[in-house]
Amino acid sequence: MNIQQFQEKLFEIGEQHGFTDMEFYFERKEKFKCGLFKGEIDTYETSEIAGGSFRGLYDGKMGYAFTENLDESSLLYLVENAKENAQFIEAEIQEDIFEGSKTYQEGNYYSTELAKVTVPEKIELLKEIEKHIYAYDDRVTGTNYFILESAESTRSLMNTKGLSLDERQNYIGMFISVVVKQGDETKTGAYAKATKDFSAFVPKEIAKYAVEEALAKLNAQTAESKHYPVLLRNDAAGDLFETFSEIFSAENAQMGRSLLSGKEGEMIAASSLQLIDNPFLEEGLLSRSFDSEGVATMKKTIVQDGKLVTLLHNRKTAGKAGVESTGNAYKGSYKGSLTVSPTNLYVEPSNQSFEELVAMMDEGIVITDLAGLHSGADTVSGDFSLAANGFLVKDGKIQKTVKQMTIAGNFFELLKNIKATGSDLEFSMSNVGSPSLLIKELAVTVE
Amino acid sequence: MLAKSVIEDVLTAALATGGDFSELFLEDRYTNHLDLQGGKIENSLSGRDFGIGIRVFKGLQSVYTYTTDGTKEGLLKAARNAAHAISGEMTIQPEPLKKEIITCAHPITMNPRETEKIRKVNVMKKAYEIAKNYHSSIQQAMVRYLDEEQNVLIANSEGKWIEDQRVRSRLVIQSIASNGKQIQPGYYGPGAHKGFEFLENLNIEHYANEASRIAVTMLGADPCPSGKFPVIIDNEFGGVIFHEACGHGLEATAVAKNNSVFANRIGEKVASDVVTYIDDGTIANEWGSITIDDEGEKARKNVLIENGILKGYLIDKLNGRRMGMESTGSGRRQSYRFAPTSRMTNTYIAEGKSTREEIISNTEHGIYAKYMGGGSVNPATGDYNFAVMEAYLVKDGKIGKPLKGATLVGNGPETIKLVDMVGNNLAHGAGMCGSLSGSIPVNVGQPMIRVSEMTVGGSKEANVE
Numbered sequence: 001m002n003i004q005q006f007q008e009k010l011f012e013i014g015e016q017h018g019f020t021d022m023e024f025y026f027e028r029k030e031k032f033k034c035g036l037f038k039g040e041i042d043t044y045e046t047s048e049i050a051g052g053s054f055r056g057l058y059d060g061k062m063g064y065a066f067t068e069n070l071d072e073s074s075l076l077y078l079v080e081n082a083k084e085n086a087q088f089i090e091a092e093i094q095e096d097i098f099e100g101s102k103t104y105q106e107g108n109y110y111s112t113e114l115a116k117v118t119v120p121e122k123i124e125l126l127k128e129i130e131k132h133i134y135a136y137d138d139r140v141t142g143t144n145y146f147i148l149e150s151a152e153s154t155r156s157l158m159n160t161k162g163l164s165l166d167e168r169q170n171y172i173g174m175f176i177s178v179v180v181k182q183g184d185e186t187k188t189g190a191y192a193k194a195t196k197d198f199s200a201f202v203p204k205e206i207a208k209y210a211v212e213e214a215l216a217k218l219n220a221q222t223a224e225s226k227h228y229p230v231l232l233r234n235d236a237a238g239d240l241f242e243t244f245s246e247i248f249s250a251e252n253a254q255m256g257r258s259l260l261s262g263k264e265g266e267m268i269a270a271s272s273l274q275l276i277d278n279p280f281l282e283e284g285l286l287s288r289s290f291d292s293e294g295v296a297t298m299k300k301t302i303v304q305d306g307k308l309v310t311l312l313h314n315r316k317t318a319g320k321a322g323v324e325s326t327g328n329a330y331k332g333s334y335k336g337s338l339t340v341s342p343t344n345l346y347v348e349p350s351n352q353s354f355e356e357l358v359a360m361m362d363e364g365i366v367i368t369d370l371a372g373l374h375s376g377a378d379t380v381s382g383d384f385s386l387a388a389n390g391f392l393v394k395d396g397k398i399q400k401t402v403k404q405m406t407i408a409g410n411f412f413e414l415l416k417n418i419k420a421t422g423s424d425l426e427f428s429m430s431n432v433g434s435p436s437l438l439i440k441e442l443a444v445t446v447e
Numbered sequence: 448m449l450a451k452s453v454i455e456d457v458l459t460a461a462l463a464t465g466g467d468f469s470e471l472f473l474e475d476r477y478t479n480h481l482d483l484q485g486g487k488i489e490n491s492l493s494g495r496d497f498g499i500g501i502r503v504f505k506g507l508q509s510v511y512t513y514t515t516d517g518t519k520e521g522l523l524k525a526a527r528n529a530a531h532a533i534s535g536e537m538t539i540q541p542e543p544l545k546k547e548i549i550t551c552a553h554p555i556t557m558n559p560r561e562t563e564k565i566r567k568v569n570v571m572k573k574a575y576e577i578a579k580n581y582h583s584s585i586q587q588a589m590v591r592y593l594d595e596e597q598n599v600l601i602a603n604s605e606g607k608w609i610e611d612q613r614v615r616s617r618l619v620i621q622s623i624a625s626n627g628k629q630i631q632p633g634y635y636g637p638g639a640h641k642g643f644e645f646l647e648n649l650n651i652e653h654y655a656n657e658a659s660r661i662a663v664t665m666l667g668a669d670p671c672p673s674g675k676f677p678v679i680i681d682n683e684f685g686g687v688i689f690h691e692a693c694g695h696g697l698e699a700t701a702v703a704k705n706n707s708v709f710a711n712r713i714g715e716k717v718a719s720d721v722v723t724y725i726d727d728g729t730i731a732n733e734w735g736s737i738t739i740d741d742e743g744e745k746a747r748k749n750v751l752i753e754n755g756i757l758k759g760y761l762i763d764k765l766n767g768r769r770m771g772m773e774s775t776g777s778g779r780r781q782s783y784r785f786a787p788t789s790r791m792t793n794t795y796i797a798e799g800k801s802t803r804e805e806i807i808s809n810t811e812h813g814i815y816a817k818y819m820g821g822g823s824v825n826p827a828t829g830d831y832n833f834a835v836m837e838a839y840l841v842k843d844g845k846i847g848k849p850l851k852g853a854t855l856v857g858n859g860p861e862t863i864k865l866v867d868m869v870g871n872n873l874a875h876g877a878g879m880c881g882s883l884s885g886s887i888p889v890n891v892g893q894p895m896i897r898v899s900e901m902t903v904g905g906s907k908e909a910n911v912e
Contacts, residue, residue, distance in 0.1 A: 046512045046529070064493070372822055381630050408904055408905060
């Protein structure tokens with residue numbers, strides 16, 4: 001049974017069971033993953049997966065079910081389970097099945113050049129990078145992980161209101177963590193990047209970056225624990241924004257889980273902050289022309305000159321708020337239910353270089369990486385207390401590496417305390433990116 | 448779940464290019480997931496995960512491929528894809544399959560797939576009412592219900608052919624307290640390797656009240672001071688500290704590549720004398736328990752550290768080859784989408800002799816971490832961090848005012864040497880652990896312990912008392 005036949009039969013059985021409006025969302029994904037450890041291939045993975053979810057209105061309520069087994073037996077499983085699920089839904093405002101937007105901005109999120117890169121070429125790249133990693137410095141003792149991953153996927157959405165959309169996407173990503181040892185000290189340095197341009201991976205530069213990251217953490221010294229001005233380097237700033245990106249979801253706001261609820265039109269950040277959600281970035285990990293309900297996506301400014309312009313909506317949250325969907329309906333995969341997510345979210349860069357930002361601090365801390373984001377950050381209250389690595393700055397110059405620290409503060413306060421924004425916007429391996437950000441003050445505790 | 452001849456053909460095809468071991472893992476998993484917010488069921492989702500993972504070894508080289516195509520042609524194609532990554536001639540044929548029949552060590556009395564959904568909804572509503580009505584400052588409560596029935600078939604070229612069923616249920620309660628200016632969450636998420644009987648017998652009053660009590664208590668709490676303090680960590684989920692600080696470093700994933708501070712140190716003293724650390728997948732019906740691991744090995748009780756001496760590691764098949772050691776029944780994975788690797792099951796610090804009262808009254812000035820949040824560790828360095836969900840100041844041997852925003856950071860191998868008191872009230876708490884082979888259910892556990900000095904990161908400076 002091909003997908004079209006499956007969908008046709010599904011809607012037929014659904015109708016017999018009393019469903020009025022129905023949708024079938026289908027994804028197919030092929031993935032390749034390869035890792036090296038000291039010259040040997042120690043991870044090698046290929047996969048082909050497909051799955052679909054059924055969503056339909058039964059008695060005015062939306063029922064859901066999904067399957068990865070697209071055989072005859074799953075047709076009834078989907079319909080019967082979705083029907084049972086619909087009966088328990090008590091939400092006041094229901095999701096609906098969407099007839100489609102007038103126009104969709106076409107984008108090209110599939111690189112045919114990238115699709116042509118062969119497995120031996122990918123392995124050769126890894127070997128080349130590894131050679132440079134070990135040659136760069138004799139304090140390199142190994143890699144924690146050293147992985148290349150490439151994937152291509154297609155998502156399709158078909159419904160009984162006549163909408164039929166599909167889109168293809170691909171990317172290649174690299175994650176490296178290099179381990180260095182010196183005396184009793186062991187440190188790691190990471191590199192992560194996703195792109196559609198295979199030639200963006202330059203072995204010598206990648207190796208240099210990752211090893212330098214690790215070496216820079218050696219000879220860590222203590223520093224006074226107190227409040228400092230903090231420069232969050234682009235990757236650390238991006239990680240923090242990614243963690244707190246859900247505060248911009250209207251769904252969270254409506255559930256009382258975001259302090260930005262009802263703050264549209266108010267100043268929520270320093271007047272220099274511009275926060276953008278752009279689904280049309282060629283290199284973006286969440287670039288797309290339609291969202292998970294089939295609504296046309298759009299570029300939007302979430303925060304303009306420090307003022308909250310809009311929260312992110314799907315059709316249900318927009319209906320509740322009496323506004324239009326912003327095209328941010330999201331399903332992690334066919335397995336998930338509908339929620340709200342940014343597409344490619346980023347802080348707009350300004351024109352100051354990282355070095356210029358460092359020079360702005362008489363005494364301060366540069367944070368190069370953060371850990372514990374899934375546990376040490378509370379997106380509801382905005383409070384965070386995170387493990388961090390970085391440097392002490394004195395008189396505008398990086399003076400020494402500091403032992404493991406924690407930085408603590410509140411994200412809503414931090415937004416207001418952005419003193420300067422860098423020019424170095426970076427997404428690393430995420431759909432959320434930021435340039436380096438200079439923050440007026442955070443509590444820093446040194447181990 | 449699959450015909451013997453199909454399994455044999457797939458295992459043979461996977462060895463066609465010179466692999467010395469091939470393995471097939473089939474998974475057919477049914478899940479239910481319900482969300483209750485503001486007293487109403489907002490989401491109800493059911494699904495069927497289905498897929499097959501095929502793994503081939505040649506020496507230390509490992510290849511993994513997975514597919515959702517369960518037809519014979521689909522499986523043979525996946526096997527050929529895996530074999531394709533190895534270059535050579537076929538050297539060995541698979542052993543004839545011998546089906547092993549096992550009895551589930553964690554019997555289920557009420558399969559959730561056969562339990563009416565209304566009963567699940569009723570439990571959720573009860574939890575919601577209790578949590579919501581705990582206190583007037585509880586602004587919102589959310590309850591999530593999850594169940595799964597995972598059916599697996601594991602077969603390999605050494606003749607292993609075994610099937611297993613794992614059933615798990617979990618209830619997660621989150622309360623949010625507000626005073627108009629600030630909001631503060633509280634959380635509790637009990638789970639077990641059980642069916643719906645787990646929810647029927649669960650002390651819902653206790654868990655729902657606790658979730659709300661934490662939120663309300665923390666709402667009025669002062670910011671935690673920063674600095675170095677003795678820290679008392681309470682029992683049950685408090686065990687997450689050693690899960691992060693030591694457990695991950697004892698996994699062969701880190702040890703085999705010499706990336707762990709515990710590598711090559713069996714027999715050495717790595718912890719203070721009062722510390723005995725155990726991973727036990729056999730505890731009846733616990734959240735992290737298994738009958739067999741995802742490589743088909745029987746679960747067992749592994750003593751990792753005994754009275755401070757390093758005794759063993761958690762080892763999977765591939766890393767076992769690398770280390771020249773036997774598997775310890777620790778090969779686990781989230782799903783067919785992950786190759787298995789060494790992981791924890793129910794990991795805990797064994798009981799000591801101190802009473803709760805002794806530990807507290809012997810602490811002059813410190814921090815009491817009653818409930819821990821989550822955390823993470825860098826296994827190469829042992830540096831860990833985690834959040835304390837509910838903390839208190841300890842002064843003159845007594846528990847004082849509540850403190851919010853506390854984070855504990857440090858180095859695992861250092862911290863475990865600084866444990867100076869271990870209580871006699873061992874308990875386990877359920878969590879999800881994410882690592883190379885995905886997110887898996889594990890228990891963390893311990894009695895109340897005290898660490899003589901830990902770095903506490905808070906938003907208030909230490910000298911401001």
